[in-house]
Amino acid sequence: MRGKHGHHVTASRQHRWKPGSRVGSTGHVKVRVGRSHPLADPNGWAYEHLVVWCAAGRPRPGRGEVLHHLNEDKTDNRIENLHLMTKSEHNALHLRNRPRCPETGRLLDGVEHNALPEVRS
Ligand SMILES: [Zn+2]
Structure with missing residues (x-):
């Protein structure tokens, strides 16, 4: 998952952040809502x-x-910007979006791909 970390959140995005919010280990934003929430x-x-x-009145995502x-x-x-989908749909979507090596079909995560030996024609 290299590369993704290369682009940082722009300053214009930051200003939307409410006080009392933070980014969790998964990269998702967490907000302080109080334990009774x-x-x-x-x-x-x-x-x-x-x-x-x-808050938009949609049902909370269930298991899966x-x-x-x-x-x-x-x-x-x-x-x-939010879209409800099943975990398997979601996994498939992200796998599809991740660049793959056209020859080997391996997922490219930068380091690994660059480490591949050069292919001679
Ligand atoms: Zn996603």
């Missing part, structure tokens, strides 16, 4: 995309369902 973890934080989704970020920016939690 139905979406909160034991520490009183909840994933912003879930909060936004549920995920909210996909249409522009692949996990910090962009506008409702129009």
Whole structure:
């Protein structure tokens, strides 16, 4: 998953961030909602995309369902950027979007591909 980390969130994106939000280890934004919130973890934080989704009156994603970020920016939690899909659909989508070596079909994650020996014609 190299390369993805290469582009940083632009300053214009940052200003949308509410105070009391942070980016979790998965790259998703978490917001402080208090422990009594139905979406909160034991520490009183909840994933912003879930909060936004549920606030829009949509049912909370069930087991085996995920909210996909249409522009692949996990910090962009506008409702129009969120799309409910099953985990298997989601995995397939991300595998498809990841560049593959046209010859070997291997997923390219930068390092590995560059380490491949040069192909002679
Ligand atoms: Zn996704």
